[in-house]
Amino acid sequence: MSAPPMFSRPTYEALAVDPAGRRHLFVADHRFEPSPETFAGLPADAPVEIWRTLAEARVAAAPHEGGGAVLRDFRSRAQILDALDHRLSRERVGLRLYAVGLESFIWDVAKIAADKGLDRDEYRLFHVGSQSRRVYCVHCRAVTENVSTNIATCSGCGAHLFVRDHFSRRLAAFAGVQVDAEVPGEIPAIEEVYP
Known part of the structure; x- marks a missing residue:
């Protein structure tokens, strides 16, 4: 019951x-450990920070092409997004921000950046994972x-929603429409399609 892809569906580069x-901030919703190739083209002394969401918060130095990257771990997604909001409020020109993770997370980062x-x-934005x-x-x-x-059950109203391939960048979400609106209770087979 899946529909053909729509043009609103985001595509992501490597x-x-x-x-x-001048400065580089990586924000990830997981234990992000970039390879040395990630930093190809950057001067060895380029300031790099890597923020990740983990179970416990800590700050340490991590290697990057002969230089050092500041590695900062956060306890939750909410905590890292709050810290990013605060950081970008006082940031200067020259920062490059890289969001790495699940689609919902990277678009939350994009919204904060744009705001x-x-x-x-x-x-x-770099989508990795599920x-x-x-x-x-x-x-x-x-x-x-x-x-x-x-097909998913709405967490708000409990309706059975058909998950469309229409992505809203403003909402950072895909549209869900009631699948049994015309014939209540008539729900097609539910399939695992987005592993």
Whole structure:
């Protein structure tokens, strides 16, 4: 019951740094450990920070092409996003921001970046991990996280939603429409389609 891809579906490039940046901040929703190739093209003394979401918070130095990167771990997604919001409020021109992780996370980062005045060429989004989706119910406006099936139960109104391939960058979510609106209770087979 899946529909053909729509043009609103984001596409992502491979992780690469922008050598034009003066400072580089990587923000990840997992234990992100970039390879040395990630920093190809950067001067060895380029300031690099890596923020990751882990079970416990800590700050340490991590190697990067002969230089050092500041490695900062956060306890939760909410904590890292709050810290990013605060950081970007006082940031200067020259920062390059790289969001690495699940689609819902990287678009949360993109929203903060745009709200704080970063141009689209100053931040980059790199989707890694599960294809699970954040689904926005068009009926009650609730958001349901980590949906991996073609039909999901809305976390707000309980409707059975067909997960469309239409992605809203503003909402950072895919549209979900009630699958049994015309014939209540008539629900097609639920399939795992976004592992």
